[in-house]
Amino acid sequence: MVDILVSREIFISSYKKEYSVSFIKDCIPSVLSSSSEGHFIIDQNFYNLYENSLKQQSNFLEPLIIEATEDNKSLDKMSSYIEELLKRGVKRDHKIIAIGGGIIQDISCFISSTILRGIDWDFVPTTLLAQADSCIGSKSSINVGEYKNILGTFNPPNQIVIDVSFLETLDHKDICSGVGEIIKVHAIKGQDALSEILQDYDELFTNKELMEKYILNSLLYKKELIEIDEFDKGPRNIMNYGHSFGHAIESATNFKIPHGIAVSIGMDLANYVSRELGVSDGSIFLKMHETLQKNYGDFSHYEIPINLLIDALSKDKKNSSHSLKLILPNNEKLFIDSYKNNNQLYEICSDFLVNLMNA
Numbered sequence: 001m002v003d004i005l006v007s008r009e010i011f012i013s014s015y016k017k018e019y020s021v022s023f024i025k026d027c028i029p030s031v032l033s034s035s036s037e038g039h040f041i042i043d044q045n046f047y048n049l050y051e052n053s054l055k056q057q058s059n060f061l062e063p064l065i066i067e068a069t070e071d072n073k074s075l076d077k078m079s080s081y082i083e084e085l086l087k088r089g090v091k092r093d094h095k096i097i098a099i100g101g102g103i104i105q106d107i108s109c110f111i112s113s114t115i116l117r118g119i120d121w122d123f124v125p126t127t128l129l130a131q132a133d134s135c136i137g138s139k140s141s142i143n144v145g146e147y148k149n150i151l152g153t154f155n156p157p158n159q160i161v162i163d164v165s166f167l168e169t170l171d172h173k174d175i176c177s178g179v180g181e182i183i184k185v186h187a188i189k190g191q192d193a194l195s196e197i198l199q200d201y202d203e204l205f206t207n208k209e210l211m212e213k214y215i216l217n218s219l220l221y222k223k224e225l226i227e228i229d230e231f232d233k234g235p236r237n238i239m240n241y242g243h244s245f246g247h248a249i250e251s252a253t254n255f256k257i258p259h260g261i262a263v264s265i266g267m268d269l270a271n272y273v274s275r276e277l278g279v280s281d282g283s284i285f286l287k288m289h290e291t292l293q294k295n296y297g298d299f300s301h302y303e304i305p306i307n308l309l310i311d312a313l314s315k316d317k318k319n320s321s322h323s324l325k326l327i328l329p330n331n332e333k334l335f336i337d338s339y340k341n342n343n344q345l346y347e348i349c350s351d352f353l354v355n356l357m358n359a
């Protein structure tokens with residue numbers, strides 16, 4: 001039996017059950033100690049870095065190792081993972097233990113909700129984006145062809161274990177990607193929360209305690225929305241701020257831009273579109289632009305072809321048959337509205353990409 005030092009714990013109510021999010025230092029022994037019937041699905045880069053600590057645990061079993069690419073979370077790839085788990089003897093009373101970022105989460109959540117009509121799963125998020133945002137909310141999102149995150153289920157894990165020390169090995173771009181989602185949820189929470197993160201932005205990258213505080217706050221703010229609208233029928237839609245444009249940017253650049261960085265560009269673009277359409281007076285664009293631009297800075301010269309962006313925007317799953325659904329800020333709050341995919345929108349997006357993104 002291992003002594004487990006839980007520094008913080010929160011509980012999320014869901015349609016299936018209440019599940020816990022625990023912040024645990026040196027979490028590998030504690031996760032493995034409860035995993036006698038577990039099948040591991042592990043991110044390849046994470047496994048390469050932490051293989052020794054994993055193998056030191058007596059009940060560690062040979063994992064299914066998957067490289068974190070968008071192609072690997074496509075429907076086409078699911079059958080090979082499922083066949084592999086079946087060969088390893090997965091049973092309905094077993095569970096999946098997923099260790100990795102958002103990609104491993106999406107794959108593991110999707111498989112555990114469908115294999116043998118559903119088995120339990122635990123999740124150890126190892127990227128900032130997964131720790132601060134995606135780990136709660138129950139969603140799995142799988143790509144089909146060129147349609148990003150178009151297929152999915154709602155299936156919360158039994159428990160989530162966060163060890164912030166895993167962030168020490170993460171690339172700078174993946175830290176910025178997570179920070180993009182942290183900024184998003186603070187913008188949704190309200191002007192005071194947004195002002196606070198914008199002010200603390202630079203320090204976040206060097207101050208581990210501050211980062212841990214923002215991870216926790218992000219989860220608490222997201223918890224408020226997912227507990228009233230787990231199935232994304234109303235209030236939770238707002239969590240897609242920056243995402244219609246973000247997903248379109250990811251798709252238009254063949255997924256070369258990390259998700260949370262595309263979302264950072266997407267929020268900046270949504271704020272700009274809102275100002276140019278006269279939906280807002282532009283104060284929110286001015287308030288966020290400098291920080292967002294810093295956050296996507298390494299990718300600001302990346303070419304985003306406007307035709308591909310507009311085409312991808314029209315394939316967003318929130319659209320209705322005749323219009324695009326965009327989440328834009330007005331002067332007080334974020335809201336979702338319908339817009340025609342017309343020349344004006346094309347011109348505004350084009351102007352942003354050419355004149356503002358890398359100015």
Ligand SMILES: NC(=O)c1ccc[n+]([C@@H]2O[C@H](COP(=O)([O-])OP(=O)(O)OC[C@H]3O[C@@H](n4cnc5c(N)ncnc54)[C@H](O)[C@@H]3O)[C@@H](O)[C@H]2O)c1
Pocket residue numbers: 043044045046049068069070100101102103104105106126127128129130133134135137139140141149166167168169170171174177178258259260
């Ligand atoms: N289901 C949801 O609710 C939800 C929400 C947001 C995003 N997503 C999805 O999540 C994906 C993005 O997730 P992500 O940003 O976590 O990226 P990711 O899973 O692609 O991981 C990013 C990179 O970090 C590496 N990595 C992981 N942990 C590491 C560690 N501790 N040290 C060093 N390297 C490590 C991975 O190998 C990869 O190269 C996208 O596909 C997005 O659509 C899902």
